[in-house]
Amino acid sequence: MSQLAQPTLGRAPVALAPTQPLTLRINGENRTLNVAPWTTLLDALREYLDLTGTKKGCDHGQCGACTVLVNGKRINSCLSLAVMQESEDITTIEGIGTAEELHPLQQAFIDHDAFQCGYCTPGQICSAVALLKEGRGKTEAEVRDLMSGNLCRCGAYTNILSAVMEVVNAQKA
Template sequence: MQTILSSETGARSQNVLPEKRSITLTINGLVHKLELAPWTTLLDALREYLQLTGTKKGCDHGQCGACTVLVDGKRINSCLTLAVMKEGSEITTIEGLANENGLHPLQTAFIEHDAYQCGYCTPGQICSAIGMINEGHAKTLQDIRELMSGNICRCGAYSNIVDALQEVMKIDSNETV
């Protein structure tokens, strides 16, 4: 139990903060048992408790996309998601995309098209792009631009990112936007 000093009255109250709870997360195909406070974000669980630091902490408000990971194949902002909410889900981070055969095709395309610049946003961009492809809504270059607009690249590598996606998705390069 924790004693909390009320800022309004200055009186002490015996409020009980929730204890840490045991949760099990499946991340990149591996099962992890963690003891976390209920308010721990998925991003902090990945970075601080599991040392999966490929997922980046950007704005911490869900506006930049640096923290994007895949949950059951769908892209989410891990900074806005509590880890306890994702028990029973399959979570994939940038570290889980490559396999024994090598890099994921999108990772290779990012390298070939110099779509990573400083690299800070790259894990979120790639996870978001894979989620976007899984959604199946992107049919044109304009669709790619619109559906990836939640991921910010401060280096301005947007055209290279679109080129990498265009190659992997095999979208016609003659489309005018």
């Protein structure tokens, strides 16, 4: 049943935002939330579920900071409505590796100093995880091309490429 969220800013009632219950499967766990139907997956993650590892850069599909995996494929979560992902298998950066056992890409990013401010890093790593799963990106040129949707304002591209290639090459061996 639809519910009404009632923001109470100021004295006059503002427009009521209809919300609906939604269950998302995130990092292997079912999470239920009430959101307006126009809520993006990115806002659902960050604002409703406190999964702030996924970053908001442009909010328009241009920077890749919000990259998450849906059924193993990368998407820009700012371009997807949360309601579209019900019953899909969503993985965010919080579901990739742990502090005790980093994913090889996370370790490689540290080893190669592949970040400066780190804002783009979760998106870069999610994108690279999917790239490896896709079995593509065997050469530097291919990795550059296939990760071209993930921008880094700090210009850490050379080190990001080195980190990803280390894992790509380790998988070939």
